Amino acid sequence: MRGVRNAVALVLLVALLGGIGWWYGVKDPIKNHMKLGLDLKGGVHMVLQGVDSEVGPATDEALEAALEVVDKRVNSLGVSEPVIQLDKGNKRIIVQIAGETDTERARAIVGKTAVLTFVDPEGKIVLDGKDIERAGVAPDQAGGYEVTLKLKGEGPTKFAAATKKWIGQQIAIKLDEEVISAPTVQSEINSDSAVITGNFTVDSARDLAQLINGGALPVKLVMSENRIVSATLGADSLSKSAMAGVIGMAFVVCFMWLLYKLPGLMATIALTVYAFLTLGFLLSINAVFTLPGIAGLLLSIGMAVDANVIIFERIKEELRNGKGLRSGIDAGFHRAFSAVIDSNVTTLIAGIILYSLGTTAVKGFALTLTVGVFLSLFTSITVTRWLINTLVGLRPWKKSLFGVKEVGQ
Amino acid sequence: MGFLTRINYMKSAKYWIVFSLILSVIGLGVLGFWGLNLGIDFTGGKMLDVQFKTALTSKQVEDAAFAVVGKNAVVQQAQMKGGETGSEWYVRTPELTEEDRAALMAEFKKLDESFKIVGEDDVSGTVSSELATKAGLALAIAAALQILYIWFRFEFKFGITGVVALVHDFIITMGLLAVLRVQINSQFVAAILTVLGYSMNDTVVVIDRIRENLKARRKGETLEAMTTRSIQEVITRSLYTGVSVQAMLLSMLIFGGDTIWDFAMTLLIGVTSGTYSSIFIASALWLFWHQWEDNRKKKPSGKPARA
Numbered sequence: 001m002r003g004v005r006n007a008v009a010l011v012l013l014v015a016l017l018g019g020i021g022w023w024y025g026v027k028d029p030i031k032n033h034m035k036l037g038l039d040l041k042g043g044v045h046m047v048l049q050g051v052d053s054e055v056g057p058a059t060d061e062a063l064e065a066a067l068e069v070v071d072k073r074v075n076s077l078g079v080s081e082p083v084i085q086l087d088k089g090n091k092r093i094i095v096q097i098a099g100e101t102d103t104e105r106a107r108a109i110v111g112k113t114a115v116l117t118f119v120d121p122e123g124k125i126v127l128d129g130k131d132i133e134r135a136g137v138a139p140d141q142a143g144g145y146e147v148t149l150k151l152k153g154e155g156p157t158k159f160a161a162a163t164k165k166w167i168g169q170q171i172a173i174k175l176d177e178e179v180i181s182a183p184t185v186q187s188e189i190n191s192d193s194a195v196i197t198g199n200f201t202v203d204s205a206r207d208l209a210q211l212i213n214g215g216a217l218p219v220k221l222v223m224s225e226n227r228i229v230s231a232t233l234g235a236d237s238l239s240k241s242a243m244a245g246v247i248g249m250a251f252v253v254c255f256m257w258l259l260y261k262l263p264g265l266m267a268t269i270a271l272t273v274y275a276f277l278t279l280g281f282l283l284s285i286n287a288v289f290t291l292p293g294i295a296g297l298l299l300s301i302g303m304a305v306d307a308n309v310i311i312f313e314r315i316k317e318e319l320r321n322g323k324g325l326r327s328g329i330d331a332g333f334h335r336a337f338s339a340v341i342d343s344n345v346t347t348l349i350a351g352i353i354l355y356s357l358g359t360t361a362v363k364g365f366a367l368t369l370t371v372g373v374f375l376s377l378f379t380s381i382t383v384t385r386w387l388i389n390t391l392v393g394l395r396p397w398k399k400s401l402f403g404v405k406e407v408g409q
Numbered sequence: 410m411g412f413l414t415r416i417n418y419m420k421s422a423k424y425w426i427v428f429s430l431i432l433s434v435i436g437l438g439v440l441g442f443w444g445l446n447l448g449i450d451f452t453g454g455k456m457l458d459v460q461f462k463t464a465l466t467s468k469q470v471e472d473a474a475f476a477v478v479g480k481n482a483v484v485q486q487a488q489m490k491g492g493e494t495g496s497e498w499y500v501r502t503p504e505l506t507e508e509d510r511a512a513l514m515a516e517f518k519k520l521d522e523s524f525k526i527v528g529e530d531d532v533s534g535t536v537s538s539e540l541a542t543k544a545g546l547a548l549a550i551a552a553a554l555q556i557l558y559i560w561f562r563f564e565f566k567f568g569i570t571g572v573v574a575l576v577h578d579f580i581i582t583m584g585l586l587a588v589l590r591v592q593i594n595s596q597f598v599a600a601i602l603t604v605l606g607y608s609m610n611d612t613v614v615v616i617d618r619i620r621e622n623l624k625a626r627r628k629g630e631t632l633e634a635m636t637t638r639s640i641q642e643v644i645t646r647s648l649y650t651g652v653s654v655q656a657m658l659l660s661m662l663i664f665g666g667d668t669i670w671d672f673a674m675t676l677l678i679g680v681t682s683g684t685y686s687s688i689f690i691a692s693a694l695w696l697f698w699h700q701w702e703d704n705r706k707k708k709p710s711g712k713p714a715r716a
Contacts, residue, residue: 223533224532225532227529227530228528229527229528230525230526230528232493232527233458233490233668236490236492240665240669241661241665243664244661244664247660248656248659248661251657251660252653255652255653259649292596295669295672298661299657299676302655303607303610305654309649309653310614313646313649335621338617342563343610343613343614343617346559346606346609347606347609347610349554349606350551350605351606353547353602357550358543358598362596365596365599
């Protein structure tokens, strides 16, 4: 009776695993559920560092105001779900834009970290960022587009004086030393609004307006880190690492069968349970899968084999020493326990340190490695054990099926 | 693999230690003379991954880059990503101003109207020095915690010899990476810490067996014989686990594409060194330390021991 029950349990488990594998492998690929990192789906990751300068010191307030400006710039790109964070401790603004975007444009607009000024022909500053409330885009009479300006504070007074003085000449709009536009003054502008005309298209007018809006930074920002991954590169990395994983896994599975026969087969089932558990756990905590993260996952599969190997070698030893199957297996598990625990704790220590000290990319790797080691520990001492015991309960097996050649005295 | 369980490991251990010592000295020498091939994460600068629709020679791409940044640019052919035809290149330059970047793009355009920037990384000097500090800190903390754990679970001597083995793996890995000119980037920190974790893991499995056999020593068995027996008992496991981990890494190296190559290579070298060192460094040094201590105890007190 017990044999039948065990057989049913085993078949059910394998069927369940097969079902899950089929569902998430073919029917509804797991890729669609994974939150991919920028390195796998493409995107832009920028770090803007706040520095003290003539504009003012990089205080928390200044950075918060700058965050709003950056936020506006990013949103002007019309991308979905950008992530913009302020890291006050390091005085940094971190921008992440995922997916297929015009990276060149994102770079140009978000990465402009310069300070905006309006400069007259004598090189004197007429207006700066704090005088401008906002810039916008409007259609002009000729069927093109123009950039509208709304001034605030002392802006209108200063602008009126300058436009009166420089009629017919150019006032340069500069970001740091770079002239982004140099409109000619048509007439004295004696109000809080003005327009810049030119041969603008919708896009170029909007870009200029955004630069003016975005240029009103209350603090100097320097682009300290910029990483752009095109969607092509991301997809390529994903498919190649998946390929590497499948081939590596296939080798490991064959290796286990070859070395340990029946227990090797059970270890394959246990490894599958392990892989599903790990993926399931990472999905459930909404972990972001990065390339190093996937590498960590693959490596942890290689390492998950270790616990099984330690246990099976122990069992073999016990069997060779003349123990019966059942007592040999019990003794094997029992005696392998300390080695399995102690050896995994050292890897866990490395993983946890990496997680707490690492950069974003490294954190992804550390997380998958740590979770992987932990779950492999769990599956090897519970699932593998249950599988082997169930197997032994099926019928009386020969010791040779456990990879033992000579039978002890 | 039966023969592996019959080798008298500790008999030749002295020579292995000398061998490792020589390798380590060579490794340090290589590091001193050639240095590591530091990537932009540590040096600052720009790394471009550019795709052209046409097959170009490295000379052509180099000339384009040299025209803007001079001899500071480094050009290297890359694997073609995304199944396109043409050629793909890594172009590494120092940090560029917007004007220089625009000029570089113009040069690329001259080579091929429809070139594509597939990847672009900029790192400024400040970020990179911060990264190096953090990496050093992570390594130091990890090593210290490992010693504490081993001390707590085993004995102090194992903690020390285990960490000596880690230092060995670290030097060998860095030395080989320098010889192979593998690029060192932020992911390298993750790789090397994993190597240290793995090496310790391997060492623990071996010393766990020594600890067990030490408690139940056979009658008349010397310490050396006991250590050798312990290694003979776990060598199969070390080998099998090593092979399955290396199979995964080789698979990443061969099929994983060039974005992950440096990472997989670092791990592969380190893991191999880690398996070796747990037997020939950690266990052997532990044995010699014990033997030295036993000899000293046997000597009459008053006479200082010869070290």
